[in-house]
Amino acid sequence: MAATKSSPPKRTPRSRSTTSPSWTTRASGGLKILQVRSFSKLPWLVHAVSTRSGGVSSLENEKVLNLGFADWDTRENVQENRRHFQSAVGAPDLPLIALKQFHSDVIHVFDEAPSDPCRGDASITNRPNLLLAIQTADCVPILLADPKKRSIAAIHAGWRGTLARIATKTIGKMQMRFGTKPADLLAAIGPSIGGCCYEVGTEVATQFLSQFPDAPDYFDEFRTGDEPNPIQWLNRMPPGHQPPPKGVLLDLRKANRSQLLAAGLSSQNIFVSDLCTACHPKLLFSYRKQGPASGRLMSVIALRP
Numbered sequence: 001m002a003a004t005k006s007s008p009p010k011r012t013p014r015s016r017s018t019t020s021p022s023w024t025t026r027a028s029g030g031l032k033i034l035q036v037r038s039f040s041k042l043p044w045l046v047h048a049v050s051t052r053s054g055g056v057s058s059l060e061n062e063k064v065l066n067l068g069f070a071d072w073d074t075r076e077n078v079q080e081n082r083r084h085f086q087s088a089v090g091a092p093d094l095p096l097i098a099l100k101q102f103h104s105d106v107i108h109v110f111d112e113a114p115s116d117p118c119r120g121d122a123s124i125t126n127r128p129n130l131l132l133a134i135q136t137a138d139c140v141p142i143l144l145a146d147p148k149k150r151s152i153a154a155i156h157a158g159w160r161g162t163l164a165r166i167a168t169k170t171i172g173k174m175q176m177r178f179g180t181k182p183a184d185l186l187a188a189i190g191p192s193i194g195g196c197c198y199e200v201g202t203e204v205a206t207q208f209l210s211q212f213p214d215a216p217d218y219f220d221e222f223r224t225g226d227e228p229n230p231i232q233w234l235n236r237m238p239p240g241h242q243p244p245p246k247g248v249l250l251d252l253r254k255a256n257r258s259q260l261l262a263a264g265l266s267s268q269n270i271f272v273s274d275l276c277t278a279c280h281p282k283l284l285f286s287y288r289k290q291g292p293a294s295g296r297l298m299s300v301i302a303l304r305p
Protein backbone atom coordinates (compact mmCIF):
# COMPACT_ATOMS: atom_id res chain seq x y z
CA MET A 1 0.00 0.00 0.00
CA ALA A 2 1.31 3.44 -0.90
CA ALA A 3 2.56 5.43 2.05
CA THR A 4 1.15 8.68 0.76
CA LYS A 5 -2.06 9.74 -0.90
CA SER A 6 -1.45 11.40 -4.21
CA SER A 7 -4.96 11.50 -5.65
CA PRO A 8 -6.62 14.92 -5.88
CA PRO A 9 -9.08 15.85 -3.13
CA LYS A 10 -12.55 14.50 -3.70
CA ARG A 11 -15.76 15.03 -1.81
CA THR A 12 -17.28 11.63 -2.13
CA PRO A 13 -19.96 10.87 0.45
CA ARG A 14 -18.66 8.49 3.08
CA SER A 15 -20.44 5.32 3.94
CA ARG A 16 -22.70 5.38 6.96
CA SER A 17 -23.67 1.77 6.65
CA THR A 18 -24.79 -0.02 9.80
CA THR A 19 -24.46 -3.50 8.44
CA SER A 20 -21.01 -4.95 9.11
CA PRO A 21 -21.77 -8.56 8.19
CA SER A 22 -19.43 -9.85 10.89
CA TRP A 23 -21.43 -8.15 13.65
CA THR A 24 -24.95 -8.93 14.88
CA THR A 25 -27.50 -7.00 16.91
CA ARG A 26 -29.42 -9.11 19.38
CA ALA A 27 -32.32 -8.23 21.67
CA SER A 28 -31.79 -9.68 25.12
CA GLY A 29 -33.60 -8.95 28.37
CA GLY A 30 -35.01 -5.68 27.05
CA LEU A 31 -31.60 -4.51 25.84
CA LYS A 32 -29.96 -4.48 22.45
CA ILE A 33 -26.49 -5.98 22.43
CA LEU A 34 -23.89 -6.09 19.67
CA GLN A 35 -21.82 -9.20 19.06
CA VAL A 36 -19.35 -10.66 16.60
CA ARG A 37 -20.52 -13.82 14.85
CA SER A 38 -17.16 -15.56 15.05
CA PHE A 39 -16.94 -14.89 18.78
CA SER A 40 -20.51 -16.08 19.42
CA LYS A 41 -19.66 -19.46 17.87
CA LEU A 42 -17.17 -20.20 20.65
CA PRO A 43 -19.03 -21.93 23.50
CA TRP A 44 -16.34 -21.01 26.03
CA LEU A 45 -16.51 -17.30 25.33
CA VAL A 46 -18.85 -14.58 26.62
CA HIS A 47 -18.74 -11.20 24.89
CA ALA A 48 -20.89 -8.19 24.00
CA VAL A 49 -20.97 -4.47 23.39
CA SER A 50 -23.80 -2.49 24.97
CA THR A 51 -26.04 0.09 23.29
CA ARG A 52 -27.85 3.16 24.57
CA SER A 53 -31.44 2.31 25.35
CA GLY A 54 -33.10 0.20 28.00
CA GLY A 55 -31.49 1.22 31.29
CA VAL A 56 -32.68 3.16 34.34
CA SER A 57 -30.59 6.33 33.85
CA SER A 58 -32.37 9.49 32.70
CA LEU A 59 -30.78 11.41 29.85
CA GLU A 60 -32.55 13.89 27.55
CA ASN A 61 -35.97 12.64 28.68
CA GLU A 62 -35.07 9.07 27.87
CA LYS A 63 -34.18 6.02 29.91
CA VAL A 64 -30.71 4.93 28.92
CA LEU A 65 -28.19 2.24 29.76
CA ASN A 66 -25.32 4.33 31.06
CA LEU A 67 -22.63 1.91 32.23
CA GLY A 68 -20.00 4.38 33.44
CA PHE A 69 -19.97 6.45 36.64
CA ALA A 70 -20.60 10.08 35.73
CA ASP A 71 -21.49 13.33 37.47
CA TRP A 72 -24.92 13.48 35.85
CA ASP A 73 -25.91 9.96 36.93
CA THR A 74 -26.23 8.19 40.26
CA ARG A 75 -24.03 5.32 41.35
CA GLU A 76 -27.12 3.21 42.01
CA ASN A 77 -28.39 3.72 38.47
CA VAL A 78 -25.06 2.69 36.96
CA GLN A 79 -24.86 -0.37 39.18
CA GLU A 80 -28.42 -1.36 38.26
CA ASN A 81 -27.61 -0.84 34.56
CA ARG A 82 -24.50 -2.99 34.89
CA ARG A 83 -26.49 -5.79 36.55
CA HIS A 84 -29.05 -5.58 33.74
CA PHE A 85 -26.34 -5.65 31.04
CA GLN A 86 -24.53 -8.58 32.67
CA SER A 87 -27.79 -10.56 32.74
CA ALA A 88 -28.45 -9.72 29.09
CA VAL A 89 -25.02 -11.02 28.06
CA GLY A 90 -25.45 -14.17 30.16
CA ALA A 91 -22.87 -13.33 32.79
CA PRO A 92 -24.82 -12.14 35.86
CA ASP A 93 -22.61 -14.27 38.10
CA LEU A 94 -19.21 -12.93 37.05
CA PRO A 95 -17.18 -10.21 38.74
CA LEU A 96 -17.05 -7.19 36.42
CA ILE A 97 -13.49 -5.91 36.05
CA ALA A 98 -13.75 -2.31 34.85
CA LEU A 99 -10.66 -0.12 34.78
CA LYS A 100 -10.08 3.50 35.71
CA GLN A 101 -9.16 4.42 32.17
CA PHE A 102 -6.80 7.30 31.53
CA HIS A 103 -5.71 7.04 27.87
CA SER A 104 -2.49 5.25 28.77
CA ASP A 105 -0.72 2.13 27.58
CA VAL A 106 -1.01 0.48 31.00
CA ILE A 107 -2.05 -3.17 30.71
CA HIS A 108 -3.19 -5.33 33.63
CA VAL A 109 -2.97 -9.10 33.86
CA PHE A 110 -5.78 -10.45 36.04
CA ASP A 111 -5.65 -13.82 37.78
CA GLU A 112 -8.56 -12.81 40.00
CA ALA A 113 -10.87 -9.85 40.44
CA PRO A 114 -9.07 -6.94 42.14
CA SER A 115 -10.54 -5.52 45.34
CA ASP A 116 -10.39 -1.98 43.92
CA PRO A 117 -10.53 -0.80 40.30
CA CYS A 118 -7.07 -0.51 38.70
CA ARG A 119 -5.87 2.43 36.65
CA GLY A 120 -5.15 1.30 33.12
CA ASP A 121 -6.49 0.91 29.61
CA ALA A 122 -6.23 -2.77 28.81
CA SER A 123 -6.71 -6.00 30.68
CA ILE A 124 -5.84 -9.58 29.85
CA THR A 125 -6.50 -12.95 31.46
CA ASN A 126 -6.41 -16.68 30.83
CA ARG A 127 -8.56 -17.43 33.87
CA PRO A 128 -12.22 -18.33 33.49
CA ASN A 129 -15.07 -16.34 35.01
CA LEU A 130 -13.55 -12.86 34.98
CA LEU A 131 -15.58 -10.35 32.99
CA LEU A 132 -13.10 -7.86 31.51
CA ALA A 133 -14.73 -4.52 30.65
CA ILE A 134 -13.86 -1.38 28.71
CA GLN A 135 -15.98 1.76 28.74
CA THR A 136 -16.20 4.02 25.71
CA ALA A 137 -18.17 6.88 24.19
CA ASP A 138 -16.23 7.44 20.91
CA CYS A 139 -12.91 5.73 21.65
CA VAL A 140 -12.25 2.34 20.11
CA PRO A 141 -13.00 -0.77 22.20
CA ILE A 142 -11.07 -3.84 21.10
CA LEU A 143 -11.75 -7.38 22.31
CA LEU A 144 -9.24 -10.16 21.62
CA ALA A 145 -9.73 -13.90 21.95
CA ASP A 146 -7.08 -16.60 21.57
CA PRO A 147 -8.88 -19.92 20.87
CA LYS A 148 -5.64 -21.92 21.14
CA LYS A 149 -4.42 -20.67 24.49
CA ARG A 150 -7.88 -19.73 25.79
CA SER A 151 -6.94 -16.22 26.75
CA ILE A 152 -8.62 -12.86 26.19
CA ALA A 153 -8.07 -9.11 26.25
CA ALA A 154 -10.13 -5.92 26.45
CA ILE A 155 -8.53 -2.71 25.20
CA HIS A 156 -9.44 0.98 25.29
CA ALA A 157 -7.87 2.90 22.39
CA GLY A 158 -8.51 6.60 21.98
CA TRP A 159 -6.06 8.62 19.93
CA ARG A 160 -3.53 8.78 22.75
CA GLY A 161 -3.70 5.04 23.43
CA THR A 162 -3.54 4.29 19.71
CA LEU A 163 -0.50 6.52 19.36
CA ALA A 164 1.04 4.71 22.37
CA ARG A 165 0.35 1.41 20.53
CA ILE A 166 -1.76 -0.07 23.28
CA ALA A 167 -3.17 -2.79 20.99
CA THR A 168 0.32 -3.87 19.89
CA LYS A 169 1.56 -3.90 23.47
CA THR A 170 -1.43 -5.88 24.70
CA ILE A 171 -0.75 -8.56 22.10
CA GLY A 172 2.89 -8.55 23.17
CA LYS A 173 1.84 -9.12 26.76
CA MET A 174 -0.43 -12.01 25.73
CA GLN A 175 2.50 -13.55 23.86
CA MET A 176 4.73 -13.17 26.90
CA ARG A 177 2.29 -14.33 29.56
CA PHE A 178 0.16 -16.89 27.75
CA GLY A 179 2.23 -17.96 24.75
CA THR A 180 -0.36 -16.48 22.39
CA LYS A 181 0.48 -16.57 18.69
CA PRO A 182 -0.90 -13.41 17.05
CA ALA A 183 -1.96 -15.43 13.98
CA ASP A 184 -4.40 -17.34 16.21
CA LEU A 185 -6.06 -14.23 17.63
CA LEU A 186 -9.58 -13.10 16.80
CA ALA A 187 -10.21 -9.38 17.19
CA ALA A 188 -13.41 -7.37 17.54
CA ILE A 189 -13.07 -3.65 16.90
CA GLY A 190 -16.28 -2.22 18.33
CA PRO A 191 -18.40 0.84 17.58
CA SER A 192 -16.49 4.10 17.91
CA ILE A 193 -16.37 7.51 16.34
CA GLY A 194 -15.72 6.99 12.64
CA GLY A 195 -13.45 8.60 10.13
CA CYS A 196 -16.61 10.42 8.99
CA CYS A 197 -16.85 12.46 12.22
CA TYR A 198 -13.61 12.42 14.19
CA GLU A 199 -11.89 15.76 13.70
CA VAL A 200 -8.48 16.13 15.27
CA GLY A 201 -5.96 18.94 15.16
CA THR A 202 -3.03 18.77 12.77
CA GLU A 203 -0.69 18.35 15.75
CA VAL A 204 -2.34 14.98 16.40
CA ALA A 205 -1.98 14.05 12.73
CA THR A 206 1.67 15.08 12.79
CA GLN A 207 2.33 12.73 15.70
CA PHE A 208 0.76 9.80 13.87
CA LEU A 209 2.62 10.64 10.66
CA SER A 210 5.91 10.69 12.51
CA GLN A 211 5.36 7.20 13.95
CA PHE A 212 3.37 5.07 11.51
CA PRO A 213 4.45 4.58 7.90
CA ASP A 214 0.84 4.07 6.73
CA ALA A 215 -0.57 6.96 8.79
CA PRO A 216 -1.63 8.99 5.70
CA ASP A 217 -4.22 6.24 5.15
CA TYR A 218 -5.84 7.00 8.53
CA PHE A 219 -6.68 10.58 7.63
CA ASP A 220 -9.17 12.24 5.39
CA GLU A 221 -9.69 15.79 4.31
CA PHE A 222 -11.49 18.31 6.40
CA ARG A 223 -15.16 18.74 5.56
CA THR A 224 -15.63 22.42 4.86
CA GLY A 225 -13.35 22.83 1.88
CA ASP A 226 -12.34 26.34 2.94
CA GLU A 227 -9.06 25.17 4.36
CA PRO A 228 -6.06 24.00 2.39
CA ASN A 229 -6.15 20.28 1.75
CA PRO A 230 -4.78 18.95 5.05
CA ILE A 231 -3.47 15.72 3.61
CA GLN A 232 -1.37 17.52 1.03
CA TRP A 233 -0.29 19.90 3.74
CA LEU A 234 0.66 17.09 6.10
CA ASN A 235 2.54 15.19 3.44
CA ARG A 236 4.66 18.16 2.61
CA MET A 237 7.74 17.94 4.79
CA PRO A 238 8.52 20.64 5.74
CA PRO A 239 5.14 22.35 5.26
CA GLY A 240 4.92 24.88 2.47
CA HIS A 241 3.57 28.38 2.50
CA GLN A 242 -0.07 27.55 3.05
CA PRO A 243 -1.36 28.10 6.57
CA PRO A 244 -1.92 24.83 8.40
CA PRO A 245 -5.46 23.49 8.19
CA LYS A 246 -7.43 23.50 11.43
CA GLY A 247 -8.24 19.87 11.52
CA VAL A 248 -8.35 16.57 9.74
CA LEU A 249 -10.55 13.51 10.06
CA LEU A 250 -8.93 10.57 11.79
CA ASP A 251 -10.08 6.98 11.31
CA LEU A 252 -9.05 5.43 14.62
CA ARG A 253 -10.50 2.05 13.71
CA LYS A 254 -8.29 1.89 10.65
CA ALA A 255 -5.26 2.89 12.73
CA ASN A 256 -5.94 0.11 15.21
CA ARG A 257 -6.70 -2.47 12.54
CA SER A 258 -3.36 -1.60 11.03
CA GLN A 259 -1.65 -2.22 14.38
CA LEU A 260 -3.33 -5.61 14.69
CA LEU A 261 -2.21 -6.60 11.20
CA ALA A 262 1.33 -5.43 11.89
CA ALA A 263 1.33 -7.51 15.08
CA GLY A 264 0.60 -10.62 13.01
CA LEU A 265 -3.17 -11.02 13.08
CA SER A 266 -4.78 -12.31 9.94
CA SER A 267 -7.11 -9.86 8.18
CA GLN A 268 -9.98 -12.37 8.12
CA ASN A 269 -9.79 -12.60 11.92
CA ILE A 270 -10.35 -8.88 12.48
CA PHE A 271 -14.01 -7.88 12.73
CA VAL A 272 -14.57 -4.15 12.52
CA SER A 273 -17.94 -2.63 13.40
CA ASP A 274 -18.78 0.18 11.00
CA LEU A 275 -21.12 1.87 13.49
CA CYS A 276 -20.05 5.44 14.17
CA THR A 277 -21.00 6.64 17.66
CA ALA A 278 -21.48 10.24 16.46
CA CYS A 279 -23.64 9.20 13.47
CA HIS A 280 -25.93 7.03 15.62
CA PRO A 281 -26.99 9.06 18.68
CA LYS A 282 -30.15 6.99 19.16
CA LEU A 283 -28.25 3.72 19.32
CA LEU A 284 -24.93 4.66 20.92
CA PHE A 285 -23.28 7.27 23.14
CA SER A 286 -20.88 9.87 21.73
CA TYR A 287 -18.84 12.20 23.89
CA ARG A 288 -18.09 14.37 20.87
CA LYS A 289 -21.79 14.66 20.11
CA GLN A 290 -23.25 14.82 23.63
CA GLY A 291 -20.44 16.29 25.72
CA PRO A 292 -19.78 15.50 29.40
CA ALA A 293 -23.40 14.42 29.86
CA SER A 294 -22.86 11.54 27.49
CA GLY A 295 -23.40 8.01 28.76
CA ARG A 296 -20.84 5.23 28.51
CA LEU A 297 -21.00 2.06 26.44
CA MET A 298 -19.37 -1.09 27.72
CA SER A 299 -17.55 -3.86 25.88
CA VAL A 300 -17.10 -7.07 27.85
CA ILE A 301 -15.40 -10.41 27.39
CA ALA A 302 -14.94 -13.48 29.59
CA LEU A 303 -13.80 -17.07 29.42
CA ARG A 304 -16.09 -19.86 30.59
CA PRO A 305 -14.49 -23.02 31.94
Ligand SMILES: [Zn+2]
Pocket residue numbers: 193194195196197276277278279
Ligand atom coordinates in the same frame (compact mmCIF):
# COMPACT_ATOMS: atom_id res chain seq x y z
ZN1 LIG B 1 -19.81 9.47 11.84
